[in-house]
Amino acid sequence: MSTNGTGIGELADDRPLLGRTSTAERVADILSTRIAEGFFPPGARLSEDSIGGALGVSRNTLREAFRLLTRERLLVHELNRGVFVRVLAVDDVDDIYRTRRLVECAVVHGLGQPPYLLDGLVAAVTEGERAAREQDWKGVSTANIHFHRELVALAGSARTDELMRVVLAELRLAFHVVADPRALHEPYLIRNREILDALRAGERATAERLLVRYLDDSRARLIEVYARLVDDADDPTADD
Template sequence: MAEQLTGLAGDRVLLGRTSTAERVSDILRSRISEGYFPPGTRLSEDSIGGALGVSRNTLREAFRLLTHERLLIHELNRGVFVRVLTVEDVEDIYRTRSLVECAVVRGLGEPPYPLQGLAAAVAEGERAAVDSDWKALGTANIHFHRELVALAGSERTDELMRSVFAELRLAFHVVDDPRRLHEPYLTRNRELLHTLQAGDRRGAERLLDTYLADSLERVVEVYRRRVGEDGTGAS
């Protein structure tokens, strides 16, 4: 046992390193989602490590975590870049969203449901629309869907969809007319909220299924026009 504990004590440094790397990855994930590092941006180890005050090893571990989440891509002899999604990526994101979000709504128990988070996200979107802040409206829309997923009460599902929604923001960043993309969904978010408030989960699932199909069609249309099928900018 003493020998085993000695070996375990030697792993103590990994706890600190992993914890720090996870915190760094959380920061970078948020920055990527907010558009601070747009798709295609090369991430400088020296600049980011210096700004955050972390070692190169810690930063590389954070990059590795985000690469695993498909937010970053490592190109040999070139460095680490924020991913530019392909049409296939976008379609897969929406396939996952449909599977998970519709299942969450379908699996709800008897009403009433804890909808305060959804209501707050709708109010957030309404404020953004009044201010004509269409990027903020897109953020509010993602908050709405995070709160919808949270109705499952599952940390695993929340964690899975956190990465999916972060990838979704990569797609949103190439949209040339964010108002046209996001504004119609504010009305649809209100409709979903009101349907759930009425306790009609089957009706809400039908609305959500159509909602996601329409959103996919709109985002793919933009992608094919602006990015190309393979994410290279080809027309």
């Protein structure tokens, strides 16, 4: 899959984000955001000429940005073919959820005495419910990601925040492959609110128990759907 001219034209709108001092890190941030939004879907080939021209950056800067995103496991370089948005294997999805369970549950378990600073969680829950009312399932997915980032942010650790930013960005590569985002994301809106309500009430143990069940159910559901999609992609007779 290759990026098309129309999409690259939209990418040019991001050029002002680079400011006067264009850096590989800023380019990587822009591309990471666009990948998370599904602008560059899994399997898409990233054209140096098109993207560099749209952003107005040098080939060297763009290649460094590609290297940064390869280290974050969002891109993969294929010899003599180019740079592509990574397509996750089922084992990758499973590993992502193991990481999430370790980090997110540890954050909730380690919370001190209430009350907790929950403004970010409140905003994420409200955002998700609004998106659902508008039938914006991509928006629901984004709100769910925000919810979990805000949950981890309760730890007050910049390092943990950065770890989850990378992990959740990688997870969205799997989300973009799923054909029915409503079925994947809508059931967790009420569960987000349940976790929020438990934390509001100062019931940390209840919130942790709800979170464990949430992550286990989400993992099982996504792997079930994703494994079927991977099997179909590998089977040339799947559409016969």
